[in-house]
Amino acid sequence: MLQVGVIGTGMIGQDHIRRMTSVLAGVRVTAVADVDTTVAASVGARIGAPAFETGEALIADPSVDAIVVCSWGPTHEQYVLAAIAAGKPVFCEKPLATTQDACLRILDAEVAHGSRLVQVGYMRRYDDAYRALKATLGTGQIGAPLMMHCAHRNASVPGFYEKEMAITDTAVHEIDMVRWMFDDEITAVRVLTPRRSSLGGELQDPLMLLFELSSGVLVDVETSVNIRYGYDIRGEIVGEEGTAALGSLSPVQVRKAGFAADPVPADWRERFLRAYDVEFQEWIDALRAGGRPVGPSAWDGYAAAVVSDAGVAALRSGDRVPVVLTEKPKLYETEVAALAPNASAVAAGDAA
Structure with missing residues (x-):
């Protein structure tokens, strides 16, 4: 059973907690954290999980095998870096980070670790x-x-x-x-x-x-x-x-x-409900089988940030703006993302 801690208990965080608690197989939410400690305590009480005062304390807890980051975008970098430092897999809702430099720091940390730990929440790949x-x-x-x-x-x-x-x-x-x-x-x-x-x-x-x-x-x-x-x-x-x-x-x-x-x-929740379920089930199955994620990587999060920045520059200037990526680390050259659902069932009511 994969034991997951969730940082960020707002709308998307609570939805992911619901799916891991009542829809998906092989997973248990064992810890939650949010900057609004009252909300975190309420969510934790509903599922029988302790609420931590900080994301870093949650990541350090030995009852947590893997992390899901659903907090405010500017906080993503600190929690992803803390998870990498702890050697724990981390699923980060988009964006990976809010600046290119922050994304590069995450790439550097993961490359230094030597294997993939990070997956970014681009759920259309699972639709x-x-x-x-x-x-x-x-x-x-x-x-x-x-x-x-x-x-x-x-x-x-x-x-x-x-x-x-x-x-x-x-x-x-x-x-x-x-x-x-x-x-x-x-x-x-x-x-x-x-x-x-x-x-x-x-x-x-x-x-x-x-x-x-x-x-x-x-x-x-x-x-x-x-x-x-x-x-x-x-x-x-x-x-x-x-x-x-x-x-x-x-x-x-x-x-x-x-x-x-x-x-x-x-809205997006209705259109991509199943895609979110498949995305998380495949992440869970990959960690249980091999200990590392195979979905959208930190490199994918970085590339999306660079293209987004080029798009914003093009919107402001009206010009064609080139996209310039750093050299792709070998760690990501060897990764092949899963293209089809695996054999694990994603069925409503198939609770952990």
């Missing part, structure tokens, strides 16, 4: 539809890929959302997905600003991002974060001999009163 799309691309049936069209649409965003977050918080999921989908690096970014939506307030919404890959593939990403009708994620790859796209928004089509309708997910 059934994205995995099917990648598998279709891999068969070669649509020929060599030439372009990909993506859309990332939110019904609305909170009041604290700023224009750069359309890249750093929203399109960052496409950034990681594209690198994984094509097994390639993004080499340059452009950002176009269409007519501004009256529903976006002071935001520049929507945006159109254009990514250039080293292979020559071009990827466009539309972000529309106040589109009102729902949470809509789209993706289509154009190949030399055909196209392949993500499936319908819903497995059910409703026909009534002269109309046919596909229900649209309300």
Whole structure:
């Protein structure tokens, strides 16, 4: 049984605690921590786990085998570095860290440790539809890929959302997905600003991002974060001999009163619920089997940060901005991320 400590007991932290407590197999949450100690104590009491006053104290506790970091983004670096120093695997929700320099410090620490400990929470790699799309691309049936069209649409965003977050918080999921989908690096970014939506307030919404890959593939990403009708994620790859796209928004089509309708997910939790379950089950299984993660790495977190920064620079300047990565450490050259679900079942009610 993998014993996990969770740092950050806000919305996403509590959701991960729920899944590890009541959905997934082979795991037990044995400790929690949050800057709001009252919330941490309440969450811990519900699951019979002690609440620690600091993340560092939780990491040091011998009852904790692995760490899940769901705290505020600027704190990620300190907790990930503390986990590496303790030699404990750590799952870090995105971002890995909020600056490139912080990401590089994490890379340096993990390389010095000598093996992977870090996994970053890019759950689209675990979504059934994205995995099917990648598998279709891999068969070669649509020929060599030439372009990909993506859309990332939110019904609305909170009041604290700023224009750069359309890249750093929203399109960052496409950034990681594209690198994984094509097994390639993004080499340059452009950002176009269409007519501004009256529903976006002071935001520049929507945006159109254009990514250039080293292979020559071009990827466009539309972000529309106040589109009102729902949470809509789209993706289509154009190949030399055909196209392949993500499936319908819903497995059910409703026909009534002269109309046919596909229900649209309300938010990211509804759309990617199963992807989160698969992501965590595979992380748990990998640690129990081999002691190290095989999903999105610290290098992937670093690369996403560099591309995001280039996107923000392109948004501000209107120019094409090159993406310049540091030399990839050999530790990450030898890592191969899992591309398909393993044999472990992810079934509701299959509690640890």
